[in-house]
Amino acid sequence: MMINRVFVYIFIGMGLFISTATASEISxxxxLQGNYSVDTAYSNPNGGDFKRAEERLQLKLDASKDPFHIFVKTDALYDHVDNKARLELREGYFDFRxxxxxxxxxxxxxxWGVGDLVFINDVFPKDFEAFFSGRPLEYLKKGVDGAKIGIYPAFASFDIIAIPFFTPNHYPGPQRFWMFDPMPDVTDRETTEPSKTPGNTELAIxxxxxxAGFDTSLYLYRGFYRQPSAMPNDTAMPSKLFLSYPKLSVYGASFQGRALDGILSLEMGYYDFRQDRSGSDPFIPNSQTRxxxxxxxxxxxDFSVSIQFYTQYMHNYSEYVENLPEGFTQEKRLYSLASLRLTQLLAHQTLKLSFFSFWSPSDGDYIINPEARYNFTDHVWGAIGANIFGGPNKSTQFGQFDKNDNVYVQVRYEF
Structure with missing residues (x-):
């Protein structure tokens, strides 16, 4: 219902706007894109062999007439895995400048933020299934319906964002991905999203x-965690799971600038889970420093190297351990994650070879993502890559995907 209303408002405004703009102000x-990802070791839980098999048409309309601007990006696609055609409004907004x-x-x-596929102060929704199944990287980010105000006094610049309609992260689904489920026998599950009331409007600044030569940012967010927390109706013999999105505030900062003959980045954030500041409820995340x-x-x-190291420290850990029911997986106080990205451009920069990997020193699991992309012409490019998962524990972030290794192909004609 919400996406239908957004389409109506966008296209009504677009028609009124374009009628007053000249052709030189409109683009x-x-x-057209084909995107296919096939399993290399195991079939999907639903018996299929494709993580992704789709054709997609995207149209982008960009129109300006000072001081106004409109931008619409919409996708029409057919998903062969689900045998469904869909229409997606990726972006659609008006600007006044x-x-x-x-x-x-x-x-x-x-x-927001300076992390490479690691997000602290970028608290906006992501599509992790898109990333793990070999879609182009742009599909990791999801749009939000809201308002953004930019203010530019002499001493600093400010972004103020209000999001009245909550959008959760999208995680891999149990039809296409083998995943760890702590309660596989509990099939009765009820998910509740934050109600659409003025008091639940997300605010970010x-x-x-x-x-001193460093791009410096301070962040403030008040809203909800986009990963659901699961609470059983009975910890001893659960028969139903209630999934909800905990209230969250984030306070953070980031710095990025030239140093040591390269670019140095630092980002930090304090995650304040407002419903469990004491840390006594094991089914709501404890507050964390990231x-x-x-x-x-x-x-x-044409050859670059990028490394980063991420840590996540849980506060009130003794309270969490003391109240964790017997038989439930215990999280670590300190979680760590390292990444490596290598990029080489060849053949007059028409061929891009890249390697990206996450490895967790604390959990021992990993994901490896090699990719080769070639620009056949100014309008046609293709890419082939792989997602390889592993780890000793099948309940960790990447270890749980050990049976989901896949090879993907992307082909795009741009116009």
């Missing part, structure tokens, strides 16, 4: 400016 672009401030209304993709330290350097022409 229409898009692409002035020299001192601007405002954006509608569905928009927001990216970013203040940023240059400080940090990222990253470094990127170009080693020679």
């Amino acid at each position: 229409l672009h898009g692409f 002035s020299s001192a401030w601007d405002v954006r209304l509608g569905r928009q993709i927001i990216t 970013r203040a940023y400016r240059d400080v 940090t990222i330290l990253g470094y990127q350097r170009q080693m020679w022409d």
Whole structure:
């Protein structure tokens, strides 16, 4: 129902806007894309062999007439795994711009922070199934329906965001992915999202400016955790699970600038789970401190290396352990994750070879993602890659996907 209303508002506004704009102020672009990902070791839980098999048409409309701007990005696709055709509004918003401030209304993709596929202060929704099944990286981010106001006084710049309609993260589904389930026998599950009331509007603020050559940002968020927490109706003999999204506030900062012959990045955030500040409820995450330290350097022409190290420290850990029911998986106080990205451009930069990997020193699990992409022409490119998972424990973040290794192919014609 909400997406239908968004489409109506966007296209009514688009028609009124375009009728007053000249052809030179309007552009229409898009692409045709095939995206296929096949299992390499095991079939899916539903018996199929494809994680992803779809054709997609995207259209992007960009129109400007000062001080107004409209942008619409919509996808039409057919998913052969689910045998369904779908229409997705990826983005659709209006802008009003002035020299001192601007405002954006509608569905928009927001990216904050300095992490490479690690998110602390980027608290906006993600599609992790898209990433694990070999979609182009742009599909990791999901749009939110809301308003963003930018204010630009001399001493700093500010983004103020209000999101009245909650959007959760999208995680791999049990039809396409083998995953760890702590209560596989409990099939009666009820998910409750935050109600659409003014009091549940998510608010986010970013203040940023240059400080001593470093891009410096401060962040504030008040809303909800986008990963659901599960609470059984009975810890001894559960027959039903209730899934909900805990209340969350995040306070953070990031810094990025040139240092040590490369680019140095630092990001941190304090996750305040407001419903369980004492840490006594094991079914709601405890408050946490999260940090990222990253470094990127170009080693020679067209070859770059990027490394980062992420930590997640749980507060009130003794209270969590004391109240955890017997038989439930115990989380670690300190979780750590390292990443490595290698990128080499060849053949006059028409061929891109990349390697990305996560490895957790605390859990011992990993994901490896090699990819080769070639630009056949200015309008056609193709890519082939793989997602390889592993780890000694089948309940950890990447270890649970050990049976989901896949090889993917992407082909796109842009116009």
